[in-house]
Amino acid sequence: MNILIISGTPRKKGRTRKVAYTLSSRLPAEVIDLSDLTLPLFNGEGEQDRVSEVQWLRELSNEADAFIWLSPEYHNGMSGALKNALDFLNIDHFRHKPTLLMSVSGGGKGGINSINQMRLVGRGLHAMVVPDQLIFDPDSFKEDGAFTADIESRVTQVLREFTHYAGLLPTLGVRG
Structure with missing residues (x-):
């Protein structure tokens, strides 16, 4: 089962990126780190189909069976980096995928x-x-960046539900 985590922060350092990589260590998941990916601003023009980063994003998304989308909240919304990345994808990448x-x-x-x-x-x-x-x-993290006990419990609960929807619970052995 291929799980793809899209870390929607453009920042090289930050909690969103930390969460993405912590989750990937608990699931058989690959991270698309938008802080490392140079995507053009989506304009819907066909020449963008030839951009190697766009091709790579689409290929990984095609192969994924399930997704986790992570975004910081900027001005009461998701990051522009995540929205831009999702604009390069379409229904065929996500249909019926948890x-x-x-x-x-x-x-x-x-x-x-x-x-x-x-x-x-x-x-x-x-x-x-x-x-x-x-x-x-901010209260979800200890000084060293690890999750607090309260958020750790919620992470385990949410990942169990997610793997249930993905039909993975018996085979994944989600680590809490």
């Missing part, structure tokens, strides 16, 4: 708006967006 949504906010009240935007885009792409979701805020 998709888990997670957001990382800078404040104690953020995150839900980026989740809601991702849910709308997921519906437009015919992704099977799972009902549960997870928002990380």
Whole structure:
């Protein structure tokens, strides 16, 4: 089973990227790190189909059986980097594929708006967006960057639900 985690932060350092790689260590998952990928600004023109990064993104998405989308919340929405990456993909990349949504906010009240935007885009792409979701805020992390006990419990719960929808629970052995 191929799980693809799309880390929607353009930042090289930050909690969204940290969450993506922590999740990939617990699941058989590959990370598309948008801070390392140089995608052009989507314009819908055919010449963009020949850009190697676009081809790579589409190839990995075609091969994926399930997705986790992670985004920081910027100005009450998902990151432009994530939206731009998703604009290069289409219904065929996501149809019937479980998709888990997670957001990382800078404040104690953020995150839900980026989740809601991702849910709308997921519906437009015919992704099977799972009902549960997870928002990380600054209180979700210890000083060393590890998850707190409370968020660790939620991560385990959400990953179990996600793997259930993906039909993976018996075979994955999600580590908590």
